[in-house]
Amino acid sequence: xxxxxxxxxxxxxxxxxxxxxxxxxxxxRVCAALEASDSDLEVTFYNLGVRRxxxxxxxxxxxxxxxxxxxxxxxxxxxxxxxxxxxxxxNGVLRVDSERSIDNTRALLLEVAEQHPVLMVGPPPIADxxxxxxxxxxxxxFAQLCSELNVPYLSVFDGxxxxxxxxxxxxxxxxxxxxxxxYSILSERLLSWDVWEALVT
Amino acid sequence: xxxxxxxxxxxxxxxxxxxxxxxxxxxxRVCAALEASDSDLEVTFYNLGVRRxxxxxxxxxxxxxxxxxxxxxxxxxxxxxxxxxxxxxxNGVLRVDSERSIDNTRALLLEVAEQHPVLMVGPPPIADxxxxxxxxxxxxxFAQLCSELNVPYLSVFDGxxxxxxxxxxxxxxxxxxxxxxxYSILSERLLSWDVWEALVT
Numbered sequence: 001x002x003x004x005x006x007x008x009x010x011x012x013x014x015x016x017x018x019x020x021x022x023x024x025x026x027x028x029r030v031c032a033a034l035e036a037s038d039s040d041l042e043v044t045f046y047n048l049g050v051r052r053x054x055x056x057x058x059x060x061x062x063x064x065x066x067x068x069x070x071x072x073x074x075x076x077x078x079x080x081x082x083x084x085x086x087x088x089x090x091n092g093v094l095r096v097d098s099e100r101s102i103d104n105t106r107a108l109l110l111e112v113a114e115q116h117p118v119l120m121v122g123p124p125p126i127a128d129x130x131x132x133x134x135x136x137x138x139x140x141x142f143a144q145l146c147s148e149l150n151v152p153y154l155s156v157f158d159g160x161x162x163x164x165x166x167x168x169x170x171x172x173x174x175x176x177x178x179x180x181x182x183y184s185i186l187s188e189r190l191l192s193w194d195v196w197e198a199l200v201t
Numbered sequence: 202x203x204x205x206x207x208x209x210x211x212x213x214x215x216x217x218x219x220x221x222x223x224x225x226x227x228x229x230r231v232c233a234a235l236e237a238s239d240s241d242l243e244v245t246f247y248n249l250g251v252r253r254x255x256x257x258x259x260x261x262x263x264x265x266x267x268x269x270x271x272x273x274x275x276x277x278x279x280x281x282x283x284x285x286x287x288x289x290x291x292n293g294v295l296r297v298d299s300e301r302s303i304d305n306t307r308a309l310l311l312e313v314a315e316q317h318p319v320l321m322v323g324p325p326p327i328a329d330x331x332x333x334x335x336x337x338x339x340x341x342x343f344a345q346l347c348s349e350l351n352v353p354y355l356s357v358f359d360g361x362x363x364x365x366x367x368x369x370x371x372x373x374x375x376x377x378x379x380x381x382x383x384y385s386i387l388s389e390r391l392l393s394w395d396v397w398e399a400l401v402t
Contacts, residue, residue, distance in 0.1 A: 006252075016245070021236060023229040023246050032224045044217070045224050047248055050270055051207075061269050068262050069251055 005200060006044040006074050007031060008066050010058060011081040014124055014186075015049025019169075019177030025049070027079075029187035034200055041200050046070075054085045054096045055104035062108050066116070076116045077199055080108065083123030083142065084176070087134035098134075102141055109151050119195060120146050120153045124186065125161040127175040132161065152195050159189055206401060207245040207275050208232060209267050211259060212282040215325055215387075216250025220370075220378030226250070228280075230388035235401055242401055247271075255286045255297045256305035263309050267317070277317045278400055281309065284324030284343065285377070288335035299335075303342055310352050320396060321347050321354045325387065326362040328376040333362065353396050360390055 009015050009027040017025020024032070031045040046069045050057070058080075070076040086096035096104070105120075112118050122139040125132045139157045146153035160166045166185055169178035178186075210216050210228040218226020225233070232246040247270045251258065259281075271277040287297035297305070306321075313319050323340040326333045340358045347354035361367045367386055370379035379387075 016247070018245060021233065022225075023233045023236075023244075024224060028224040028229070032222065035222060035224075043224075044219060044252060046217070046251075050247075051245060053269075057269070061265070064262070065266065068254075068258070 002040050002042055003038075003075060003200065004042050004044065005034075005077060006046070006070055007077045007079060008046045008048055008069055009079045009081070010048045010062050010066065011121075012049055012053045012058075012083075012085055013051040013177060014084065015081050016047065016051060017049070017183060018051055019173050020180050020183045022180045022183075024180075024183070026183045026187040026190060029184060030190050033187070033191055034196060038200060049081075052085055053082060055082055055101045055108075056086075056096050058082055059104045059108055063111065066112065070116060072115075077119070078112050078116045079119045079121060080105075080112075081121035081123070083138050084126060084131075084135055087123075087131055087138060089131075094134075098138055098141060101138060102145055105142060106145060106149070109146070109149055113149070113151065117199060118151050120151055121190065122153065122155040122157055124156055125166075125170075127167070127171045136161075152193075154190065154193050154195075156186060156189055160186070203241050203243055204239075204276055204401065205243050205245065206235075206278060207247070207271055208278045208280060209247045209249055209270055210280045210282070211249045211263050211267065213250055213254045213259075213284075213286055214252040214378060215285065216282050217248065217252060218250070218384060219252055220374050221381050221384045223381045223384075225381075225384070227384045227388040227391060230385060231391050234388070234392055235397060239401060250282075253286055254283060256283055256302045256309075257287075257297050259283055260305045260309055264312065267313065271317060273316075278320065279313050279317045280320045280322060281306075281313075282322035282324070284339050285327060285332075285336055288324075288332055288339055290332075295335075299339055299342060302339060303346055306343060307346060307350070310347070310350055314350070314352065318400060319352050321352055322391065323354065323356040323358055325357055326367075326371075328368070328372045337362075353394075355391065355394050355396075357387060357390055361387070 035043045169182040236244045370383040
């Protein structure tokens with residue numbers, strides 16, 4: 001029997017796939033690969049990544065946007081990924097401090113986990129070493145929070161920060177987002193995560 | 202100078218790309234092709250297509266979802282496409298009658314047109330001849346409404362209903378949605394529309 005899995009990816013520009021000339025991003029690649037891996041699986045792909053969104057912005061919109069897409073009676077999954085924008089300094093001010101980031105993330109994970117399986121993917125590195133220090137610290141805090149809440153968490157920072165293709169594409173593009181080769185690398189990292197078998201079968 | 206065009210596609214499962222194993226749909230193909238056609242153009246792609254959504258469902262969510270993605274100061278565009286689900290009979294009852302469909306569509310086009318350039322794409326044919334009669338009638342009413350409101354409207358029904366690839370994919374899939382070849386045909390129809398030059402340059 002065909003399994004009809006409906007996935008909402010909720011997050012920022014990296015979820016949106018900004019900079020990817022193919023317009024698939026890592027999210028579209030993951031959905032296409034999951035579906036191709038199993039002839040009995042159909043994946044409905046909802047991309048709810050928004051450029052510039054912090055955890056604060058996402059906390060305001062996640063519930064309504066997910067509720068409009070995922071209903072009871074279907075196999076559902078919500079994948080969150082955000083954090084880079086929280087660590088940005090604008091006009092001398094940090095957009096969201098890490099205590100508030102964790103507070104937002106705890107609230108949204110707890111609320112969604114009542115209704116759907118949930119995964120979280122950590123924020124990737126960009127081309128700014130100072131901000132990368134803050135991203136890496138937030139990544140560690142996210143991992144601890146997810147461990148506490150029993151939400152599977154995939155940290156991608158360490159694997160990408162040394163990856164020459166990721167670094168080169170981010171630097172030559174806008175300093176934050178890669179092109180399609182970078183998003184492919186990120187999607188492969190996601191697909192090698194050991195969470196999928198339990199979710200798709 | 203690079204032009205950064207941000208597009209929200211708002212609609213139903215055909216906007217979502219349901220059934221397309223590549224996960225691009227016609228919307229992703231259109232964005233990738235527009236960007237590839239002009240080295241000074243960057244396209245941010247927001248897919249707000251939701252399975253089963255009628256004009257009634259879309260009327261409830263369009264404003265918040267678009268506002269979260271398109272801000273003043275950027276080049277923006279909203280593309281609506283829906284209607285097939287309005288014409289579905291469920292438990293003997295039409296989901297949305299055509300008077301209400303037009304009322305919903307008028308309301309959302311007027312509201313969005315105050316803030317963003319707007320386009321509308323008509324509903325495609327499915328594998329049910331009776332429902333296709335209702336889809337075709339609604340397509341004609343949408344075209345009249347859009348003409349009245351000066352919103353560019355592209356009818357795709359006639360071109361697809363006789364297209365052997367579209368028909369074969371819809372029939373062999375779920376009776377409503379094609380696979381990637383059907384979505385490619387639809388994206389090519391979209392790309393041959395004469396509206397793009399004014400929007401992307």
